[in-house]
Amino acid sequence: MNWRSFTYILLIITAVGCSQEDQESSVGDRWINSSTRILLFDTLTLKSSTLKLDSLIVSGSNRLLIGQYTDPVFGKIKSKSYFQFLPTHYSIDSEAEYDSIAFILRYDGYSSNDTLFRQKFLISEVTQELKPHDQFYYNTSNYTTSTDILSEHEFSPRPGSKDSIHITLDKQFGEEIFKNLQSKEITNSDNFLNRYQGLLVEPGDSGTAILGFSKNSFLRLYYTNKEELVDLEETLDLAVIQGNTFHNTSASLTTDILPDLPPQLESLPSSETDNRSFIQGGTGIATKIEIPHLKSLEDIEGTGSMIEAQLKFYLNTSRDEAIRPVKDSLRLFIINQRNEVLGDVVGYHNQPTVAKIVEKEDEFNSVRYSVSLKKFIDDKINEYDGDNWSLLIYAPDLTTSVDAFELFSEGAEKEKKMKIEITYAIYNE
Structure with missing residues (x-):
């Protein structure tokens, strides 16, 4: 039996625990009296903070976000969407008579915050060429629109329906x-886009929710063809150009907890935000976790190896689950x-590393997550430039939601404290 097998047997049959909560050092010092010694410690220093990515690529997103509401941490959350269209055909009978035009916005099932109140959408025409920057549209992309409003539409939202x-x-x-189509002034896509750049749909100031919409939305022209015996009601649809249709999402960050966030090169320590760090989809707000003292593992006397490293953190669930x-x-x-994303944290089989729920603490309004970081720590210690690596957690639906999360930090009270537990085996002293 090799030392590793023996170590795992000891772990199974022995409940080993060591916690020195008041000590901010790198290693603990409680050992098992055995020829192979197992050390479990959770005093390795962590530093968590909140950062804001400068921008998010929203090109290619299938969901469009429109609406606004006020969040107790992030301030006013607002999302507006730019749409570009092309007619499905360019032929209208010369005798046809125009009736009306409508925008058909299709729900995709997503919503955030309170949908019980009526919402208002404002629609205006885009007057600047819709052209991506460096081939991409971002959540910060803005384009000039007309001051004339094409519609102020109030409605009661039904995001869970298959309606529109x-x-x-x-x-x-x-x-x-x-008339431009009927008179052949516009006969192809280039003609059309030279005249009509698109539409902007944005929320009114009194909004209480952000809603998700499908890019299968469209404009519809209604007109009548005059026939000898009966008038025929006809329609012509203008379909969304998906590559030039996107949303812009922002957070005002005007609250006491998050009055502002620094540029992406910096982050705001959790010690300055009530011992919590924050995450929000759509706006690029994320939690950064640093593990600065890994080199201290080399100070452990004897020959040994790290068997496991588990990051444990707690989600604040005291707020309304709607936000x-x-x-x-x-x-x-x-x-x-520089707080630039290098890639996924992965396991030894190159699978993405995922923090999963392991316990719900109703008494403390929290949910506990746990994730193995053994390979990340091995790589951080051994890889070139690993000393400069940190962890980042951002929203699962980063560009297609405004879902937000609050994590308790390493400075939180004992029952909610973020920590990393290291299991270390000494097999030759």
Whole structure:
């Protein structure tokens, strides 16, 4: 039997525990009296903080976010969407008569915050060329629009339905499109996009929710073909150009907890945010976790090896789940000293490393997650530039939701404290 097998047997038959909560050192000092000694300690220093990614690529997202509400931590959360369209055909009978134009917005099932109240959407025409920056649209991308409002539409949201929102637009706007198609002033996609860049849909100031919509939304022209015996009601759809349709999502960050966040190169320590760190989809707000003293493992006397390293952290569940959902798992990523994402944290078989729920603490309004970081720590110690690596946790649906999470930090009270537990075997002293 080799030392590793013997070690695992000892772990199974022995309940080993060592916790020195008041000590901020790198290693503990309680040992098993055995020829192979197993050390379990949870006093390795962690540093958690909140950072904001400068921008998120939203090109390619299938969901569009529109709406706003006020969050107790992040301030006013607002999302607006830019749409670009093309007619499905360019032929309208010369005798046809225009009726109206409508925007058909299809729900995709997502919502955040309170959908019981009526919402208002404002629609205006984009006047600047919709062109991506460096081939991408970002959550910070903005384009000029007309001051004229094509529609102010109030409605009661039904995000869980398979229904859609039918928004009647300004009659003259639709009539102009109709006449340009009917008179052959516009006969192809280039003609159309030279004249019509798209539409912006944004929320009114009194909104209480953000809603998700499908890119299968469309504009619809209604008109009548005059026939000898009966008038035929016809429609012409203008389909969304998915590559040039995207949303812009922001957080005002005007609360006492998060009055602002520094540029991406820096992060805000949890000690300055009530011993919590924060995550939010759509806006790029994420939690950074540093493990600065791994070299101290080399100070342990004797020949040994790290058997396991488990990161444990707690999610604050005291707020309304409508704005603080609980996810079964959260993925971890590696960032460098400039807080740039290098890639996924992976296991020994190259599988993504995922923090999973292991316990719900109703008494303390928290949910505990746990994840193995053994390979990450091995790589951090041994790989070139590993000293500069940290962990990042951001929202599972990073660009397609505004889901937010609050993590208790390493400075939180004992029952909620973020920590890393190291199991270390000494097999030759």
